[in-house]
Amino acid sequence: MKTFELHLPRTIDEALALLERPGHAALAGGQDLLTELKEHIATPDALVDLSGIQGADAIELRADGSLSIGAGVTLAELEKHAELARRWPVLTEAATSIASAQIRSQATVGGNLCQRPRCWYYRNEALSCLKKGGTECLAYGGMNKYNAILGGGPSYIVHPSDLAPALVALDAEIEIASREPRGARRRIALASFFTLPAEGDVLRENVLAPGELVVAVHVPAHAAGNWRSTYLKFKERSSFDWALSAVALVARIDGARIAEARVVLGGVAPVPWRSKAAERVLAGRPIDDSAAREAGEAALAGAEPLSGNAYKVPLTKGLIVKALRAIGGRS
Amino acid sequence: MSRFPVLLQDEPKTPPAPGKKWQKVTVAENGQEVEKWIEVDAAATETWPARSEMRLLNHALPRVDGPTKVTGAAQYAHDMRAPGMVYARFLRCPKPAAKILSIDTADALKLPRVVAADSLNVERTSYLGQPIAVVAAETPDAAEDALRALRVEYGELGWVLTHERALADGAPQVFDKKPKEGESPSNRVAERKRGDRDASRAAVEAAPFWTEQIYSLPVQHHACLETHGLMVDFRGGTEAVVHASTQGTFTVHGDAAEALGLPGASVRANVQHMGGGFGSKFGLGVEGQWACELSKRLKRPVHLLLTRADEFLFAGNRSGAVQKLAGGMAADGTLLGLSAEVDKLGGVGSGSYPMQPYVYKVGQSYCAVSRVHTNTDSARAMRAPGHPQASFGIESLIDELAYAAGLDLLEVRKKNLEDTVYHRQLERAAREIGWFEHPHRSRPGSHQAERAVGIGFAVATWGGGGAPTCQVEIRIQRDGSVTTSCGTQDLGTGTRTYMAAIVAEVLGLPIAAVEARIGSSEYGSANPSGGSTTVASLAPAVLDATFQARARLFELLAPALQTQPESLRIGVDGLLDTGSGRRLDWKQACALLPAEGLRTNGQWKEAFQGRGVHGAQAAKVEVDTLTGHVRVLKMVAVQDCGIPLNRLALESQINGGMIQALSYALFEERILEPWLGAALSADFEGYKLAGTLEMPELVPLIDDADTRQVVIGMSEAAIVPGHSAIANAVHNACGVRVRDLPLTSDKVLMALEKLRTQS
Numbered sequence A: 001m002k003t004f005e006l007h008l009p010r011t012i013d014e015a016l017a018l019l020e021r022p023g024h025a026a027l028a029g030g031q032d033l034l035t036e037l038k039e040h041i042a043t044p045d046a047l048v049d050l051s052g053i054q055g056a057d058a059i060e061l062r063a064d065g066s067l068s069i070g071a072g073v074t075l076a077e078l079e080k081h082a083e084l085a086r087r088w089p090v091l092t093e094a095a096t097s098i099a100s101a102q103i104r105s106q107a108t109v110g111g112n113l114c115q116r117p118r119c120w121y122y123r124n125e126a127l128s129c130l131k132k133g134g135t136e137c138l139a140y141g142g143m144n145k146y147n148a149i150l151g152g153g154p155s156y157i158v159h160p161s162d163l164a165p166a167l168v169a170l171d172a173e174i175e176i177a178s179r180e181p182r183g184a185r186r187r188i189a190l191a192s193f194f195t196l197p198a199e200g201d202v203l204r205e206n207v208l209a210p211g212e213l214v215v216a217v218h219v220p221a222h223a224a225g226n227w228r229s230t231y232l233k234f235k236e237r238s239s240f241d242w243a244l245s246a247v248a249l250v251a252r253i254d255g256a257r258i259a260e261a262r263v264v265l266g267g268v269a270p271v272p273w274r275s276k277a278a279e280r281v282l283a284g285r286p287i288d289d290s291a292a293r294e295a296g297e298a299a300l301a302g303a304e305p306l307s308g309n310a311y312k313v314p315l316t317k318g319l320i321v322k323a324l325r326a327i328g329g330r331s
Numbered sequence B: 001m002s003r004f005p006v007l008l009q010d011e012p013k014t015p016p017a018p019g020k021k022w023q024k025v026t027v028a029e030n031g032q033e034v035e036k037w038i039e040v041d042a043a044a045t046e047t048w049p050a051r052s053e054m055r056l057l058n059h060a061l062p063r064v065d066g067p068t069k070v071t072g073a074a075q076y077a078h079d080m081r082a083p084g085m086v087y088a089r090f091l092r093c094p095k096p097a098a099k100i101l102s103i104d105t106a107d108a109l110k111l112p113r114v115v116a117a118d119s120l121n122v123e124r125t126s127y128l129g130q131p132i133a134v135v136a137a138e139t140p141d142a143a144e145d146a147l148r149a150l151r152v153e154y155g156e157l158g159w160v161l162t163h164e165r166a167l168a169d170g171a172p173q174v175f176d177k178k179p180k181e182g183e184s185p186s187n188r189v190a191e192r193k194r195g196d197r198d199a200s201r202a203a204v205e206a207a208p209f210w211t212e213q214i215y216s217l218p219v220q221h222h223a224c225l226e227t228h229g230l231m232v233d234f235r236g237g238t239e240a241v242v243h244a245s246t247q248g249t250f251t252v253h254g255d256a257a258e259a260l261g262l263p264g265a266s267v268r269a270n271v272q273h274m275g276g277g278f279g280s281k282f283g284l285g286v287e288g289q290w291a292c293e294l295s296k297r298l299k300r301p302v303h304l305l306l307t308r309a310d311e312f313l314f315a316g317n318r319s320g321a322v323q324k325l326a327g328g329m330a331a332d333g334t335l336l337g338l339s340a341e342v343d344k345l346g347g348v349g350s351g352s353y354p355m356q357p358y359v360y361k362v363g364q365s366y367c368a369v370s371r372v373h374t375n376t377d378s379a380r381a382m383r384a385p386g387h388p389q390a391s392f393g394i395e396s397l398i399d400e401l402a403y404a405a406g407l408d409l410l411e412v413r414k415k416n417l418e419d420t421v422y423h424r425q426l427e428r429a430a431r432e433i434g435w436f437e438h439p440h441r442s443r444p445g446s447h448q449a450e451r452a453v454g455i456g457f458a459v460a461t462w463g464g465g466g467a468p469t470c471q472v473e474i475r476i477q478r479d480g481s482v483t484t485s486c487g488t489q490d491l492g493t494g495t496r497t498y499m500a501a502i503v504a505e506v507l508g509l510p511i512a513a514v515e516a517r518i519g520s521s522e523y524g525s526a527n528p529s530g531g532s533t534t535v536a537s538l539a540p541a542v543l544d545a546t547f548q549a550r551a552r553l554f555e556l557l558a559p560a561l562q563t564q565p566e567s568l569r570i571g572v573d574g575l576l577d578t579g580s581g582r583r584l585d586w587k588q589a590c591a592l593l594p595a596e597g598l599r600t601n602g603q604w605k606e607a608f609q610g611r612g613v614h615g616a617q618a619a620k621v622e623v624d625t626l627t628g629h630v631r632v633l634k635m636v637a638v639q640d641c642g643i644p645l646n647r648l649a650l651e652s653q654i655n656g657g658m659i660q661a662l663s664y665a666l667f668e669e670r671i672l673e674p675w676l677g678a679a680l681s682a683d684f685e686g687y688k689l690a691g692t693l694e695m696p697e698l699v700p701l702i703d704d705a706d707t708r709q710v711v712i713g714m715s716e717a718a719i720v721p722g723h724s725a726i727a728n729a730v731h732n733a734c735g736v737r738v739r740d741l742p743l744t745s746d747k748v749l750m751a752l753e754k755l756r757t758q759s
Ligand SMILES: Cc1cc2nc3c(=O)[nH]c(=O)nc-3n(C[C@H](O)[C@H](O)[C@H](O)COP(=O)(O)OP(=O)(O)OC[C@H]3O[C@@H](n4cnc5c(N)ncnc54)[C@H](O)[C@@H]3O)c2cc1C
Pocket: A025, A026, A027, A028, A029, A030, A031, A032, A033, A034, A035, A050, A071, A097, A098, A099, A100, A103, A106, A107, A108, A109, A110, A111, A112, A113, A114, A115, A116, A160, A161, A162, A163, A208, A212, A213, A214, A215, A241, A242, A243, B685
């Protein structure tokens, strides 16, 4: 990898001051960034190591039922938190589904949300794809088994994060710190943090401006009621793998019926893909396969598979059926 | 190894010397299995003890070097360090084929800690990732930087990466060879033919049930945990040690000496532990050549172990195959005809394939094998070269015909297998997997079941015989210590353990009392470990050395005990003089030896080993029809091997075969970008290996009904049938026939979707 300078700031402000300089990149658990450095896909001059920043790694459960997760919390900490598992199984299941135990012990929430695409064209140093400033998405007419069926164009990556669909399904907000005006913090819906390639800068996957940092994600308290949730991820290889498709389902149950639901898909689009159409189908329906099948049809109605990924359509429909069964069997 | 053995000679016409007979043996030469005729003793006096009397052999022996491996104390070539050592790395050509117009090393040589940068002087590359330059530096990072500082000017050449493109009209030619008169150039080269094509096709088409299908398999990688390479410890003196990750201790040091410009006797190869080879690690290789070259010039030790990407791109692979098979079956299940046209995909090499029909007997058969070149690295031998490919073709075809004829899949196999050992093994596998309770044995299960369970079968064959290649020394010291040594190597198969166990068995000692020394070219010669020929070459020589050591012990002790050698016996109770009834324990007995102790040299004995193993496997899978996910629930392997020297090691080899086959069935596949000419699976993210969660219940069964009192190698056989059994089980479960491995969920799901829309 290219030789770099390493900075170890103790506060967010120090970090932000460093990140303002050209060629400086934030380093969290390094599980993604180090790979990019080793393969010369990212070539920063300096790394700003966030691991020493105080207070960035807290999980806060508030009395009002809301939850805040510091950007520096590791996936392993998230996965092991018993109260989280009880109240937000979708989040625990998403965290547990990621990579391997070794990687989860290092990888952070902030890094997971900001990680770069895994598309093999992007990750191959020798190839110049749209995501690296090239002129076309090589996956579009190429080997696209793992690429997007929804929301694609001009780039067809899928967003690699498993936490993202789960958090979007929980209506989470993301807190961003920037330097100007000094100490500014903004909170936006996580759903609007991620950008479709057709809408945002195709070189990036979110609205984070250079020099900005993610400091936390905030999950609002659920309205009163009986909430159930699950994250169902399908991996080609169970032992550890990326999602071929995933469903984050969060629902409020009223008696035997679904009062309201969030359906967010992972592994099928350049962003965590919320399907309001599927949510509308589910609202007011009993938890059964026919509701799930209709929701699946609605969610995938706009799918435009590429030459090698049509399987993602029936796969995702199947996962929606399974996800609904999973919450049906849960109290 | 790379095909059914190549028979080089006919049986000699001249009569053998008195007391000798002619015997056909198999030797592995450069990873290829070759048959030869040699003279052997007509009769052996004493042979292996009866299995019922064995105390150590035929039992489960934990490997003697297990503790050093699990504690990390075992040193592999990768671990070797020496003062002043430098790290070398190759630059790979990023194109499948290119002219190398120039390589400028000046910038690289200016970098700190960089000590060498050389062009390999390749004018035209012929495969993706071919090494074209080498650098050496004092740290691995500096070597990586040096690679990036090389300035290479490439010239365009045409190339092809896939079977389809290689055979397209006007395809660029991998080799620019002049075609024969009247022929146009082609990347397809016909190799072998057997049988009458027209008669076989006629037999197929006249059969009541017949089909023609294409069965294909991807290129598989050896995926050795330790990459290829070595550390050459030469510091400018008169001697060198080569620490190599190799399957042949003696395949390295000779060429290394030549490359270093040293006398052969001054270079020693050291192979104490090696991290997997599976057929890919013979000889010095381009890495060894350059490590020696650089070491000679720099007068410094050189560490040249390939990177994982190097390993995936130029360290060999199992050739892919595209097999067009047409088969015909009678109503009673008899295979009446088979026509096979097979393309091997061995890159710039040849690849491997035994002929069809593989194992099964067919009335009229025809088989033509060609190779189709692409601009990828040459295939190398890989565990049972060619057999898994042929197995997948014939076993799939038999299943398809059996379903068409409405016959039981187990009975159909037995019907077409002449050797009844297979009947016994298949029946045992069937019982163990639950075949006789399985609800659908002659038709597939329904794709409408959400969790569809199916069972499949397949069989194997292998040689596994030995040859007179090993010299084994046994030394017994006056303090009672015993060593057995041979320069052979242990690929993880447990060589040290059985070497010690054989000696201990015969001398009545505990296994810990015998030290096995291997992995040095200073010890007695040994064959490279290829084609499962190690055990049948080595174990006989160990047994012979032990018999000789015992005889020599009796000779030396008899005078001191005032008795005759013939009246001495040795066993777990020590030494017994049957004349006087006097007993000495082992230490007391050895104390009577002369100061230099005793030494013997053992030779291979034909009668101590045999050849020819079978093997049957069954797999049970569950298909999730909502997602296409295939979960292997259970695999059973029944394997013969003559005398089971170490039951634990055997079971471990059988398990390893099943696991490798499972991984091949479900995931493994070299993925190349056919239009841009890039490798997409040159790491363990893109090249998927089965992991812990994929592991089914594994039932390795040693076929004890094989009572041959000889030692036979079997490791290759264990990898042959598993993937075929899994593919057949998937079809049996839900009616989906995937004819191109791997059986990834996307293919299974799309096939299920097709069935759903049809019904
Ligand atoms: C083999 C393997 C398998 C994997 N499988 C999965 C999987 O199945 N599902 C999944 O979701 N992920 C998977 N991952 C990705 C892994 O979860 C991420 O790499 C990890 O979460 C990144 O976190 P990190 O803390 O290591 O981030 P880093 O690698 O340190 O950073 C990643 C990126 O985020 C930026 N960044 C980090 N923190 C911040 C911050 N606070 N503010 C702004 N920018 C920031 C960095 O600059 C960098 O660009 C896998 C990774 C590997 C190596």
